[in-house]
Amino acid sequence: MNKTNWHTVDISEVVHALKTDPKKGLDPEEARKRQEEHGPNVIKETKKISPVMVFLEQFNDFMIWVLIVAALISGLLLGEIVDAVVIAIILFLNAILGFVQTYRAEKSLEALKALSAPIATVIRSKEQEIKAEDLVPGDLILLSSGDIVPADARLIEVASFQTLEAPLTGESTPVGKELGALKDKNIPVAERKNMVFSGTTVGRGRGAAIVVSTARQTEMGKIADLIETKEEPTPLQKELKNVGFKIALAIIIIAIIVFVVGILKGNPLATMFLIAVALAVAAIPEGLPAIVTITLAVGVQNMARENAIVRRLHAVETLGSTNYIASDKTGTLTLNEMTAINFYLDGSLFKIEDGTLIDPTGKTKPASLEKLMQTAVLANDSRPSPEGEDYIGEPTELALVRAGHFFGYKKGELDNKYKRVNEIPFESERKEMTTLNRYDERFVGFTKGAIEVLLEQSDFLLENGQTHPLTKDEKEKILAEANEEAATGYRMLAFAYKEFENSPDTQELEKNLTFVGMIGLVDPPRPEVAEAIALAKDAGVNIAMVTGDHLLTANKIATEIGLKDSKGSLSGKELEQLSSHELAAKV
Structure with a gap:
């Protein structure tokens, strides 16, 4: 099925x-x-390992096995109780340190697994709410x-x-x-x-x-x-096992040589056996596992301070061996927060630079900004969060609310001052939405939507605070500017309004509009990403960005963070058509 x-x-x-x-x-x-x-x-997880098993796993190491054998020989055969106790304490503390770090990481990861829908509204003969798992x-x-x-x-x-x-x-x-x-x-x-x-x-x-x-x-x-793949031993774990095996082999060979030479010289068999065993125990580096664990734990703590959870201690060393990173874009390389960056009004494209709105000519105070931001904030369905400290809603509308607040046009204040009395909700077929608000003694319809739709409905243009008929040439200029910005990865929205002396019929709200301007939105890169990528490249690490976003948007972000290079980009369809060898050659 x-x-x-x-x-x-x-x-x-x-x-x-x-x-x-x-x-x-x-x-x-x-x-x-x-x-x-x-x-x-429910997406069932693989069987969880109990805390007891997590603790016992700390002893699953070749060098640890050698030390356990050494402790047993020291205590039972040689009578060196103190040595046996010291080795046992080292092993126990090493296991405790590894257990605490692993257990904390597991608990932190469990806390992050909160993406679920506990309740679902379903119709089973009648409408009802049930557990989503049902x-x-x-x-x-x-x-x-x-x-x-x-x-x-x-x-x-x-x-x-x-x-x-x-x-x-x-x-x-x-x-x-x-x-x-x-x-x-x-x-x-x-x-x-x-x-x-x-x-x-x-x-x-x-x-x-x-x-x-x-x-x-x-x-x-x-x-x-x-x-959910089987965990592979890290390079350090493989190397420690190899070193431990070589050390154990060398110690055994040396102990055998000492034992044989002593026998050949006429020493008692029992005496030489004890001497050989004592030599083997003394030569074992019992502090090595503890030193490795402590060193890795320090690395884990340093990463924790950078808000990175490391599930297994030895994974820290694996990061040091990394030569290729494939990173998600949204929320990892970017803020996962749509942001208003470009503002087209009064015939110019303004950008926010150092907290100021400025166009290429140096103009900083567009006369039509107030009407543009009023439209963006009022033709907007974002609503206050239950805590009242922020707004919740669709990401594009939240970006417009934040832009309004940045310029001093707060949604709560505007909603209270200019009450909404009617609306035409957004529909994907119409590509626009309109609200009718009481505006002093008049009514004003505020409309936002796709550029081509609002240009078709607009007969006037607000420019430098004055309204005049919107010409064909001006429409073409606005549309060309919108297409140019869209080609670089921005999502462009248009804004228009219409004034009424009396409350109009709904069908009149989106006719003969006055075009105000456009706002370009994008999910911007995190501020620290470009520097982190540069450091990784300097360390010889290759980086690829993986995203389900549009190729234009991906290319724009890649350029901004320093990822755009001669290797270019691959769409999902292109990727599916490549063999493993062709993909390896591409990346």
Whole structure:
């Protein structure tokens, strides 16, 4: 069932294949049977190692085995109780140090595993809330803004529906969804616009979908399968085992030589045996494991201060042997936070530099900035967080709110001053949204959306604080500027408004608009990334950026952080067509 390319199948075929009802969902009894068949909708982890086993693992080392044998011989055969106790204490402290670090790391990782949807709204003859783990293929789920998607599902109904898929695909901007079947069965996950995926979040609107995959059959589950590989010994562990074996072999050979020479010289057999054993025990470097563990623990603590969790002590040394790093883009190399960077208004492109908005001519105070920011902040569905300290909502709108606050136009104050009295919600088909706000004694409609849509609806242009008819040449100039910025990876949004003496009919809100300007948004690089990449390159480490984002956006970020070089870029489709040898040659 789960091998079906659900994004290529019509809704009616999905309903038929999963034997469900697009209105009533599954019968509760049928859902129970399917749960017995498919099991819980949980990505089960491999069996956890108990704390006792974590502690005992610290003794799973060749040099430790040699020291244990040495301690036993010292205490039982040679009668050197003090030596045996000292070796035992060293072994115990070494195990305690390794256990504490490993256990802390495991607990920290468990705390990070919080990406789950504990509750799902489902229709099983009637609408109800159930545990997400109880979902089965064929369930009809309802999704709305802010929900975490509980399973992979095929959409059957959408209304202004967008999802945030950065945890799965790396796509930092919202993904608009639609219902039609797609033709290409090999289309990347990021482009399957009629599907929703477990672990992603609904950014806007509402929708209904039929569950097609649960647990490890989901896209998130497939990733979990990939990362649960058997742990390989690190280079240091291999080298320590090799050194330990050579030391033990050399000690045994020397002890045998001493034993044989002593016998040949006429010394008693028992005496020479004890001497040979004592020599072997004395030659064993009992402090080596402790020194290695302490050194690695210091490295782990240093990395912890840099907010990096190291799960295994020996992994620290492996980092020192790294010669290639493949890094995710969104949230790792970038802030995972859409940010307003470019502002086109009054006929010029302004950028924020050192906290000031400035254009190429040195102009710093565009006259139309107030109207642009009012439009960006008021035609915006972001809402205060429960704590009241920040806003929650769709990333693009949050970026506009932050831009407004940066220039002194705070959303809370504007919302209270200019009350919203009507609205036309955003829809992916229309590519725009409009709010009607009471503005002093008048009403003003504020509209934001796609450049080409708003230019088509605009008859006037606000420039340098004055309004005049929008000419064909001005439209072409604005569109060319938008295309140029979009080609460098920016997401461009347009803003317009219309004033009314009295509250207008809804159909009048998006006609004869006054075009104000555009804002370019991007998920910017983290400030420290460029320097870190330069240091890694100086150390001989090759770095590749891996992302589900658009190639233009990826290239822009790569250029800014110093990753763009002669090796160029590979799209997902190009990557899939390469053999392992061809890929190795490319990277």
